[in-house]
Amino acid sequence: MNIILLGPPGAGKGTQAKLLEDKYGLKQLSTGDMLRAEVAAGTPLGRQAKAVMDSGQLVSDDIIIAMIAERIEQQDCRNGVIFDGFPRTVAQAEALDKMLNAKGKPLSAVIELQVDEEALVGRLNTRIAEMAEKGLAARSDDNEETLRKRLQVFRDQTAPIIPYYQRKKTLRQVDGMADIATVAAEIEAVLNNGNPPGNGQQPRP
Ligand code: AMP
Numbered sequence: 001m002n003i004i005l006l007g008p009p010g011a012g013k014g015t016q017a018k019l020l021e022d023k024y025g026l027k028q029l030s031t032g033d034m035l036r037a038e039v040a041a042g043t044p045l046g047r048q049a050k051a052v053m054d055s056g057q058l059v060s061d062d063i064i065i066a067m068i069a070e071r072i073e074q075q076d077c078r079n080g081v082i083f084d085g086f087p088r089t090v091a092q093a094e095a096l097d098k099m100l101n102a103k104g105k106p107l108s109a110v111i112e113l114q115v116d117e118e119a120l121v122g123r124l125n126t127r128i129a130e131m132a133e134k135g136l137a138a139r140s141d142d143n144e145e146t147l148r149k150r151l152q153v154f155r156d157q158t159a160p161i162i163p164y165y166q167r168k169k170t171l172r173q174v175d176g177m178a179d180i181a182t183v184a185a186e187i188e189a190v191l192n193n194g195n196p197p198g199n200g201q202q203p204r205p
Contacts, residue, residue: 006161027077072103093165110165
């Protein structure tokens with residue numbers, strides 16, 4: 001079963017992806033985490049990506065698509081993947097479809113977490129304040145100005161993938177403003193009764 005969690009930055013995709021990993025034995029692939037690992041390791045790709053990430057813009061499709069193409073071939077992805085933060089452009093969505101169709105394992109569902117943008121800004125400021133209280137540093141792209149930029153980039157470059165998946169009838173929408181457990185339950189309902197159905201994989205007991 002391959003799933004995409006779709007939604008603007010801060011919508012809770014990562015949190016829900018982690019829950020799905022445990023429940024269904026899938027692998028969460030976050031392109032943001034993969035890029036941050038490259039930055040931390042100081043690789044040429046990481047050095048190139050850092051400035052783009054800090055500005056809230058998107059890293060180029062070629063880099064991202066190559067990174068995902070290599071990653072999904074690894075052993076830990078054999079049961080299926082939860083894509084988190086990918087695809088972010090129509091070109092990425094098209095490339096993903098090609099890759100998964102070539103493997104004979106197309107997408108089971110694309111789940112859009114619908115959220116209120118102003119509430120996201122509020123959540124971010126709460127998180128920054130909580131981290132500062134604990135003496136922890138926020139991510140370098142974790143500030144209100146960059147979030148607003150990233151929300152704009154989402155509207156301009158990522159939102160067009162919503163009609164793309166609507167046309168393919170794989171898109172399902174879930175209220176991302178509910179609490180974590182409620183969102184998780186709604187996602188599970190979509191995966192169990194969703195249209196189109198998954199590949200029959202059931203949650204772990
Ligand atoms: P995230 O942690 O998913 O919010 O990603 C952090 C940053 O990494 C984004 O603001 C982009 O600069 C970059 N990034 C992550 N995923 C992608 C992607 N699929 N395409 C382009 N850039 C990405």
